[in-house]
Amino acid sequence: MIRTGLGYDIHRLERGSPGKRRRFLLAGVEIPFSKGETGHSDGDALAHAVCDAILGAAGLGDIGEMFPPSEPAWKDADSMALLRKAFARVKQAGWRLVNLDCVVICEKPKVLPYRDAIRNSLAEALEAGIDRIFVKGKTKEGLGPVGKGKAVEVLAQCLIENQG
Numbered sequence: 459m460i461r462t463g464l465g466y467d468i469h470r471l472e473r474g475s476p477g478k479r480r481r482f483l484l485a486g487v488e489i490p491f492s493k494g495e496t497g498h499s500d501g502d503a504l505a506h507a508v509c510d511a512i513l514g515a516a517g518l519g520d521i522g523e524m525f526p527p528s529e530p531a532w533k534d535a536d537s538m539a540l541l542r543k544a545f546a547r548v549k550q551a552g553w554r555l556v557n558l559d560c561v562v563i564c565e566k567p568k569v570l571p572y573r574d575a576i577r578n579s580l581a582e583a584l585e586a587g588i589d590r591i592f593v594k595g596k597t598k599e600g601l602g603p604v605g606k607g608k609a610v611e612v613l614a615q616c617l618i619e620n621q622g
Contacts, residue, residue, distance in 0.1 A: 463515025502537035569595025
């Protein structure tokens with residue numbers, strides 16, 4: 459049996475406050491930029507969208523259900539650690555990743571120079587070959603909050619198959 463899953467996330471981009479630098483993370487890869495993602499955890503919108511895609515495909519809920527933002531334990535959590543926990547649950551239910559395709563939408567920074575590192579990070583977390591993972595960077599051509607550099611938006615689509 460095969461199933462598909464769709465994940466989506468959006469996070470505001472903000473400059474850090476004195477003494478607290480914000481990081482721009484995609485699948486745990488830090489990309490140098492003057493702004494970083496806001497969120498209850500470390501704000502990694504790509505890791506969050508992938509969590510939703512794989513959990514949804516397996517019928518196991520979503521990231522907000524598994525790691526509620528109301529729970530202090532997840533404050534400033536490493537989103538890639540959350541992804542690994544979510545994938546462990548998917549694996550335990552008998553599923554494996556067939557492929558993952560993601561779109562990261564932001565005006566800046568450019569994703570392409572970091573794409574291979576991002577793909578490697580996701581492949582490691584999802585116990586899959588890099589050939590099963592792809593990430594594209596797109597812009598909003600200056601339109602809306604994402605186009606004005608105020609947010610990053612991510613879509614993730616996965617295909618999983620039952621190993622049983």
